[in-house]
Amino acid sequence: MTDTPLLFTPLTLRGVTLPNRVVVSPLCMYSAVDGIATDWQFAHLSTFARGKAGLVFTEATAVEPRGRITPVCLGIWTDEQAEAIKPTVRFIEEMGCVPGMQIAHAGRKGSANPPFKGGTPLPTDNADAWETVGPSADPVGEGWPTPHALETGAIAQIVEDFAAAARRAADVGFKVLEIHGAHGYLIQSFLSPLANTRNDAYGGDIQGRMRFALEVTEAVRAAWPDDLPLFFRISAVDGPAEGWSLDDSVILSRELAARGVDVVDCSAGGVRGAPAFRSTDTGAPLQSRGERPPGFQVPYVEGVRRDAGVKTMAVGVIFDPQQAEDILQYGRADLVALGREIMYNPFWPLHAAQALGTDPDSEMWPHQYAWAVKRRGEIAAYSAASKV
Numbered sequence: 001m002t003d004t005p006l007l008f009t010p011l012t013l014r015g016v017t018l019p020n021r022v023v024v025s026p027l028c029m030y031s032a033v034d035g036i037a038t039d040w041q042f043a044h045l046s047t048f049a050r051g052k053a054g055l056v057f058t059e060a061t062a063v064e065p066r067g068r069i070t071p072v073c074l075g076i077w078t079d080e081q082a083e084a085i086k087p088t089v090r091f092i093e094e095m096g097c098v099p100g101m102q103i104a105h106a107g108r109k110g111s112a113n114p115p116f117k118g119g120t121p122l123p124t125d126n127a128d129a130w131e132t133v134g135p136s137a138d139p140v141g142e143g144w145p146t147p148h149a150l151e152t153g154a155i156a157q158i159v160e161d162f163a164a165a166a167r168r169a170a171d172v173g174f175k176v177l178e179i180h181g182a183h184g185y186l187i188q189s190f191l192s193p194l195a196n197t198r199n200d201a202y203g204g205d206i207q208g209r210m211r212f213a214l215e216v217t218e219a220v221r222a223a224w225p226d227d228l229p230l231f232f233r234i235s236a237v238d239g240p241a242e243g244w245s246l247d248d249s250v251i252l253s254r255e256l257a258a259r260g261v262d263v264v265d266c267s268a269g270g271v272r273g274a275p276a277f278r279s280t281d282t283g284a285p286l287q288s289r290g291e292r293p294p295g296f297q298v299p300y301v302e303g304v305r306r307d308a309g310v311k312t313m314a315v316g317v318i319f320d321p322q323q324a325e326d327i328l329q330y331g332r333a334d335l336v337a338l339g340r341e342i343m344y345n346p347f348w349p350l351h352a353a354q355a356l357g358t359d360p361d362s363e364m365w366p367h368q369y370a371w372a373v374k375r376r377g378e379i380a381a382y383s384a385a386s387k388v
């Protein structure tokens with residue numbers, strides 16, 4: 001153990017230094033218009049920058065229209081879409097944080113309603129619906145439309161769409177890029193034997209099922225500047241024993257690292273309608289999302305880091321500053337990402353720095369707030385003392 005909290009120790013990846021190791025996990029906002037960012041994206045992401053997270057990721061940003069989850073998801077298949085996110089990128093950097101973009105293709109989980117409208121598939125005759133695509137003509141679950149199984153020429157086009165998205169993201173100033181290879185979306189549906197039943201070069205054994213993910217990675221790495229880091233989000237496990245396993249994730253992570261991926265971001269599940277997680281203590285299935293214990297995905301990230309020898313990012317029910325610090329101190333991951341907790345408290349990094357004793361004088365706060373927050377601390381201390 002070292003004295004300085006690792007959470008607030010900068011981390012350099014290629015030519016980019018993250019000021020701390022707190023990351024805002026990609027969070028879909030379902031608030032774009034024709035894939036174009038609105039004021040909501042600016043307000044949402046700039047709040048985390050005021051909260052001083054080291055790296056602020058955009059939500060899953062689609063590389064082509066069919067790559068959106070819903071009609072109101074963010075996209076980066078046009079220059080207009082890229083331009084619209086530029087003020088957000090600029091503001092994140094002004095706050096001393098690093099702007100990152102997650103690029104994605106929803107595959108057979110696209111053409112859906114946002115979760116706050118049920119998350120159900122749009123009826124196929126809805127004016128906003130589209131024909132979804134996947135590795136095979138198998139729907140993601142009951143009630144979901146049958147996707148169109150991609151031909152090899154169409155796969156090559158999507159690989160190029162990912163590369164074009166990477167170029168646009170670099171052009172507007174993003175400094176970190178993440179490929180979304182998790183949660184049952186297109187890339188993971190190619191990886192998983194639960195979704196990929198092809199018998200051509202893109203299916204079959206793990207080498208075939210990894211082909212699409214690795215082609216996307218190679219194309220993106222070639223399009224994304226050499227001095228900027230590339231992350232890849234995996235679902236470390238699918239759930240059922242016959243699905244994608246942690247051993248498969250280690251094999252994939254080694255291949256990703258060999259192709260220039262700097263950090264593997266370890267999530268889990270999503271290939272079938274609802275993720276089927278198991279308790280890491282008892283092996284018993286977790287019946288509901290509410291049953292997921294703190295850090296329930298950390299054993300996966302730890303396994304990938306140890307066995308594939310890559311840098312990793314932990315995510316999933318990381319709520320408490322000391323919990324986050326321990327994940328880093330015990331070498332279980334190199335970065336920690338927060339989703340729901342940082343939505344609940346966008347100033348989590350600033351509060352964590354105070355809780356871990358690194359920022360007793362509120363100097364990490366934006367200077368517009370710092371002097372007043374410091375005064376607030378003095379008043380609070382005085383009030384507490386005068387009650388005694």
Ligand SMILES: Cc1cc2nc3c(=O)[nH]c(=O)nc-3n(C[C@H](O)[C@H](O)[C@H](O)COP(=O)(O)O)c2cc1C
Pocket residue numbers: 025026027028029058059060102180182183233267315316317318337338339340341
């Ligand atoms: C509202 C919401 C939107 C999300 N959108 C994305 C997304 O765009 N891309 C992604 O990879 N994961 C997405 N996730 C998953 C989160 O990035 C994160 O992995 C998950 O919420 C677990 O972390 P948490 O327990 O800190 O929330 C989303 C989660 C939430 C709650």
